[in-house]
Amino acid sequence: MSESQTLLLGFIAGVTILIGLPLGRVRSVKPGTRQFLNALAIGILIFLIWDVLVHAFEPVDIALGKLHDGSGGVGPVAGYAALFFVGITVGLGSLVLYEGWLGSRARAVASSASSASSASPRRFGPGTMAPEELAVPRTRGISGWSAARRLSLLIAVGIGLHNFGEGLAIGGSAAAGEIGLATVLVIGFALHNGTEGFGIVAPLAAEGDRPSWGFLLLMGLIGGGPTFVGTAVGRQFTSDAMSVIFLTMAAGSILYVVIQLLGVAYKNGRKELIYWGVLLGLCAGFLTDMVVTAGGA
Numbered sequence: 318m319s320e321s322q323t324l325l326l327g328f329i330a331g332v333t334i335l336i337g338l339p340l341g342r343v344r345s346v347k348p349g350t351r352q353f354l355n356a357l358a359i360g361i362l363i364f365l366i367w368d369v370l371v372h373a374f375e376p377v378d379i380a381l382g383k384l385h386d387g388s389g390g391v392g393p394v395a396g397y398a399a400l401f402f403v404g405i406t407v408g409l410g411s412l413v414l415y416e417g418w419l420g421s422r423a424r425a426v427a428s429s430a431s432s433a434s435s436a437s438p439r440r441f442g443p444g445t446m447a448p449e450e451l452a453v454p455r456t457r458g459i460s461g462w463s464a465a466r467r468l469s470l471l472i473a474v475g476i477g478l479h480n481f482g483e484g485l486a487i488g489g490s491a492a493a494g495e496i497g498l499a500t501v502l503v504i505g506f507a508l509h510n511g512t513e514g515f516g517i518v519a520p521l522a523a524e525g526d527r528p529s530w531g532f533l534l535l536m537g538l539i540g541g542g543p544t545f546v547g548t549a550v551g552r553q554f555t556s557d558a559m560s561v562i563f564l565t566m567a568a569g570s571i572l573y574v575v576i577q578l579l580g581v582a583y584k585n586g587r588k589e590l591i592y593w594g595v596l597l598g599l600c601a602g603f604l605t606d607m608v609v610t611a612g613g614a
Contacts (some may be wrong), residue, residue, distance in 0.1 A: 320552060323491040326503045327484050327548025333507040334476075334541035337514030338533040341469075341521040349587060351522055356591040358519030359578045360598015362472070365513070366571050368606060369479050373564035376557040377401055400561045408478070408569020412471055465524040466532070468577055469517050473540040475570035476513045480540065482564045484547020489555040491548075510541055520578065 340354075377397040383389025459467060487503060517536050521528055582591050 323488060323552050324545065324549060326491065327487055327545040330483065330487060330503045330507050330548070331480060331510060331541035331544030332537075334480075334510040334514040334517075335534075335537045336511040337516070338518055338537055340515055341518030341528050341533055342530075343522065349590060351525070352582065352587045352590045353594045354515075354522050355519050355578060355582050356594025357598040357601075358472075358516040359575055359582065359591075360595040360600075361513065361516045361602050362571050362575050362578070362598075363595065364599050364602025364606075365476070365479060366568050366575065368602070369482070369564045369568040369571070372482065373401060373404070373561050373568065376561055397557070397561060400558055401565050404562045404565025405569040405572075408475070408566035408571075409573050410569070412570055412573040463524070463526055465520040465526045466528065468520040468574065469528075469536055470539070471570065471577075472517045472520070472574045473536045475567055475574055476517065476540040477543040478563055478567035478570060480510065480513075481543035481547040482560055482567065484544040484549075485551035485555065485560055485563075487544075488548040488551025488553075492552045492555075510544070513540060520581065524581075 377394065380389055380393040380397050384391065384394055459470065462470075514537065517540055518528070518533070520526075
């Protein structure tokens with residue numbers, strides 16, 4: 318398979334993430350529907366954690382098997398195990414630290430705004446901007462986004478790390494001449510990414526935050542673009558160590574997102590919708606995974 322054909326497969330596998338993103342633009346979603354969609358995303362993400370960790374643990378498992386039968390040493394086991402746990406820690410811990418940084422920055426801006434408003438007895442009206450308003454600090458960039466949009470970004474980052482690992486598998490199989498396997502992987506990963514796009518916008522749907530098309534395309538690029546990049550890298554060379562670190566970082570970041578989404582879900586009530594939504598999301602994840610497994614992957 319030529320390089321251009323291989324990259325086309327990676328593009329197809331990644332671009333399907335755009336299928337689920339327009340759901341974030343739906344208007345007037347009922348509270349119960351929002352709750353169910355949020356729970357559905359949780360189920361999909363829980364499946365992704367399982368799927369990612371199973372693949373990330375394979376080199377550790379193989380090294381343990383070689384150690385058991387005497388054909389390998391302790392070094393590979395220790396090395397892969399270290400990458401496994403470090404990756405999860407970095408994936409989860411970095412987002413926890415990032416959340417804390419955003420929170421402290423938002424509090425600092427709010428404190429400055431409060432001080433500026435209390436210094437002048439005049440209250441700003443809904444009409445023309447008063448000169449005093451220019452002195453009030455405003456949040457810019459990601460820290461000025463809503464909580465739902467920041468959570469969507471974190472989901473996209475986690476899925477992007479996961480999809481980079483998928484791209485490595487596509488590129489590696491194509492480079493090895495396993496055309497049938499590469500094609501089946503593309504079909505399965507394309508189905509996966511279609512459900513992942515929905516997972517990205519679920520927090521927006523749950524909060525009634527209607528994003529712009531530009532925001533949705535950006536999330537699609539962050540979440541789906543790494544599939545294409547991973548395919549290009551995987552066609553040139555394969556590395557178990559690189560796969561382990563990227564997959565475990567993805568698992569850690571997705572775990573962070575699941576915890577956040579569960580907190581949102583329980584605040585909204587209707588717990589029965591959480592259970593059924595999570596169950597349906599898990600089933601959707603496993604059904605798409607069956608396509609890949611049926612092809613012998």
